[in-house]
Structures are given as structure tokens and as C-alpha cells.
Amino acid sequence: MKTIGVDLGGSHVLATLIEDDGTISDRSERDVVDHGFDAAVATIAAVIDDVLGRTKEKFVSAIGLGSPGNIDLETGTIIYSPNFGWRDAPLGERLRERFTQPVLIANDARCATLGEHTYGTGRNKPNFVLLTLGTGIGGGIVAEGKLLIGSGAGAGEIGHHQVRGGDGFYCNCGKIGCFEAQASGTGLIRHALAVGASFPRSELVSGKPGKLSSKAIRRAAEAGDPHALAAWTRYVEDLSRGLANVIAFVNPEVIALGGGVASAGAFMLDAVRPRVDELTTMVRRGRTQIVTAALGNDAGAIGAATMARRGGLLAQEPQES
Numbered sequence: 001m002k003t004i005g006v007d008l009g010g011s012h013v014l015a016t017l018i019e020d021d022g023t024i025s026d027r028s029e030r031d032v033v034d035h036g037f038d039a040a041v042a043t044i045a046a047v048i049d050d051v052l053g054r055t056k057e058k059f060v061s062a063i064g065l066g067s068p069g070n071i072d073l074e075t076g077t078i079i080y081s082p083n084f085g086w087r088d089a090p091l092g093e094r095l096r097e098r099f100t101q102p103v104l105i106a107n108d109a110r111c112a113t114l115g116e117h118t119y120g121t122g123r124n125k126p127n128f129v130l131l132t133l134g135t136g137i138g139g140g141i142v143a144e145g146k147l148l149i150g151s152g153a154g155a156g157e158i159g160h161h162q163v164r165g166g167d168g169f170y171c172n173c174g175k176i177g178c179f180e181a182q183a184s185g186t187g188l189i190r191h192a193l194a195v196g197a198s199f200p201r202s203e204l205v206s207g208k209p210g211k212l213s214s215k216a217i218r219r220a221a222e223a224g225d226p227h228a229l230a231a232w233t234r235y236v237e238d239l240s241r242g243l244a245n246v247i248a249f250v251n252p253e254v255i256a257l258g259g260g261v262a263s264a265g266a267f268m269l270d271a272v273r274p275r276v277d278e279l280t281t282m283v284r285r286g287r288t289q290i291v292t293a294a295l296g297n298d299a300g301a302i303g304a305a306t307m308a309r310r311g312g313l314l315a316q317e318p319q320e321s
Contacts, residue, residue, distance in 0.1 A: 001061035004051055004101075005305025007108060007297075008032075008044060008067045010083045015047035016298070017055060018305035022119035024298060026051050035084045041094050048099065062102045064308025066111030066300045067091065073153050073314050076105035082172070104312045108300050110156055113140030114147055114313075115303025116256055120294035127252040130293060131158060132259035133239075136172075137180040141250055149313055159184070163241040179245075182238035185214035185261045191238075192217050192231035202227035218264050236271045243272065244279035247288050258293030265292055 002025070007014045010032065017026035028050035030043055048063060069081025076092015078084075095103045113122075113130040122128035122142060131139040137159030141148045148155040159180030160173050168177020169190050181187055189212050196205060204220055204227045205212055220228035243255060262268065269290060277285045295302060307313055 001309075002055065002059050003061055003305040003309045004048060004063045005111075005301040005303070005308070006044060006048065006063065006065040007111070007300035007304060008040075008065060009108070010035075010068065013040075013044055013047055014297075014301050015044075015051045016301040016305065017051050017060075018302060018309075022115075022302055022306070024302070026054055027301075037084075037086060037089050037091075040084065041091065041098075044095065045098050048095075052099075060101055062104065062308035063095070063099060064111070064304035064306070065091075065095070065103065065105045066108035066304040066307075067105055068108050070152070070154055071105055071107055073104075073106060073149070073312060076103065078105075102308070104308045106304070106307055106313050107153070107156075108304075109138030110140045110147060110149075110313065111301075111303035111307055112138065112258070112295075112299040113142065113156065113303065114306050115299040115301075116258070116293050116295050117142050117147070118306050119302060120299065121256040121291050122254055125253045127250065127254075129158070129246055129250065129252045129255045130299070131243075131246075131255065131257055132293075133184055133257060133261040134259040135184060135186055137184045138259075141252075143250060147313060153313075158242070158246060161242070161245060163238050163245065168238075179238075179242040183235065183242050185259070187238065188214040188217055188231065188235045188261060191234040192228065195230045195234065196227065198230065199227035204228055214261055215263075218261065218267070222264070222267050232271075236268070236275065239268075240272050240275035240279060243276045243290065247276070247280055248282055251283050252288055254289045254291060256291055256293040258296065258299060262292050 003018045005016045005018050014029045016024045028047040068083040070079045078086045078089040092105050116130045126145040128142040140156035160178050162177045163179050164177030169181040171178035171181035217228050221232035
């Protein structure tokens with residue numbers, strides 16, 4: 001049976017038709033222009049309708065949706081989503097009124113982790129961590145073959161442990177020096193701005209710091225730009241600190257890096273791996289593989305479909321190795 005997997009983001013929503021082997025056979029994507037609850041529900045329903053309209057509905061067993069925020073896994077209620085400003089939003093209830101298939105909802109980062117663990121770089125790895133390095137840092141933890149959920153479905157918020165509590169950047173969560181604040185794409189931009197005064201002739205900013213992007217900084221660093229390299233060095237240090245902490249917390253076999261900054265590939269990995277080894281103390285160095293994620297931007301939708309096919313995150317079984 002086919003399953004629909006939906007990945008809801010702050011700026012767009014993607015619906016996919018997922019085959020039993022995890023491959024995508026159809027997709028529909030729309031911009032999320034209005035973050036109001038009713039408008040967002042209408043946009044989500046529209047992309048699902050697009051996909052359902054091109055397949056026989058009786059062959060679709062369930063609909064899974066990954067959404068930002070803390071979610072009641074039994075009801076699909078969005079308890080709180082800072083991305084949308086929602087509190088106690090009955091997303092599951094509204095979509096179940098609209099569609100005949102079972103609708104299951106979970107956190108988008110945890111769905112992406114499930115997708116990458118089932119069909120990507122974490123396949124057959126009982127202890128696995130996914131980190132997505134985008135505007136923020138999302139991800140999740142798989143321990144002994146099972147995705148960690150937590151007592152309030154909040155396990156896996158790796159982005160909010162502190163790596164520079166005394167001298168770091170302010171995080172949107174209210175703390176100082178969170179991993180997300182220091183090592184996300186936004187963190188890379190902040191590092192570039194922080195060292196900018198030392199490079200008064202830098203062409204990286206060109207008088208328009210508001211248009212600076214993490215992609216531009218990374219590409220400039222690869223090209224040898226001194227300003228970008230200084231920012232990149234600081235960024236790699238903070239990323240390495242966070243990764244070494246993850247290794248100390250959960251001792252995974254593999255940490256997969258996804259998201260926009262991770263597209264740097266070998267340029268990032270060649271810098272991060274030796275520094276993480278230096279910072280790793282309580283387990284054997286080099287035991288954890290640090291790699292780039294395989295599923296890219298499709299991980300969330302594939303994981304949401306996988307979650308729905310299994311009957312939700314609360315019904316998951318450990319993956320056989």
C-alpha cells in the first residue's frame with residue numbers, strides 16, 4: 001500500500017506519495033503564504049488533494065505529516081509551534097475531518113530522522129543521530145534501533161544544548177550560546193558579522209550585511225576569502241563542540257548532517273572530523289562516523305509516511321540490524 005507523507009515548513013509544504021520501499025512516486029508542493037491556522041490547513045489539504053487526485057484513493061493506507069513544534073502524538077494537536085505562532089492548534093482533528101485515511105502527525109525533525117534512519121545513511125545502524133543545519137538545527141536520536149520520543153514527545157532538541165554559555169550568541173529560545181545559535185546557517189552568518197570589523201575591505205558584506213547568506217560565506221571560504229575563512233573557522237569550532245557533546249550524550253555509530261550548510265560536503269567534513277576527534281574523551285575516538293545525510297529535503301516527507309505506515313511514533317518497533 002502507498003502512503004502519503006507531508007512535510008510542513010515555515011515557507012512551503014510538500015506532499016509526497018511514498019511506495020513501500022521508501023521511494024517517491026508523486027509529489028506536490030506549495031508556498032505557505034499565510035501562517036494563520038485556517039489558511040495553513042487549506043494549503044496542506046490542497047497538496048494532499050493534488051497527490052490523491054493522481055492516484056486511486058483506495059491504494060493510500062494513511063497520511064503522515066511532519067510539523068514544526070511540540071505535538072500531542074495521540075491527537076495530532078500542535079501544542080506549541082514557534083514557527084507558526086500556534087498554541088493548541090487541532091491540526092490532526094481538522095485533517096481527519098477532511099480525509100478518510102488515518103492521519104498521524106509528529107514533529108518534522110523527528111520524522112526526518114526516522115526517514116534517514118530507515119532509508120538513508122542510518123539504515124541498519126541501531127544508534128544514529130540526524131542533525132539538519134538550516135536556519136536552526138533540527139534532528140533526532142535513534143537509540144538501540146528506536147527513535148527517542150521522550151516523556152513529552154520532546155526528545156531530540158539537540159539544537160538547544162549550550163556550547164558557549166558564557167560568550168555565545170543569543171538564541172531564540174532565550175538562552176545564550178545554544179548549539180543552534182552557534183552552528184546553524186544563521187550562526188555562520190553571525191560569526192561572519194562578529195569578525196567583520198577585522199576585515200574592513202572585505203567584499204563579503206559589501207555594505208549590505210542584511211543580504212549576507214550562509215551559502216555565500218561557505219562558498220567564499222572555499223575560495224579562500226580571508227573574512228569568510230575566519231568566520232568558517234569559528235563556525236567549525238562550535239559545530240565540532242556540539243557534535244562531540246552528542247557523541248558523549250548518546251554514543252551513536254553515525255551522525256548524519258543535513259540541511260543547507262551540510263551541502264558543503266567534504267569541505268565541512270574534512271574540517272569537523274579531526275576536531276571532533278580531539279574533543280571526544282569518554283569513548284574511543286573515531287568510532288562515530290560523521291557523514292552527510294542521503295535523503296536531502298525529502299527526508300521529512302519520507303519519514304512522515306514511514307511514521308504513518310507504522311501507526312505513529314508511539315507504535316514504532318526497533319529496526320532490525
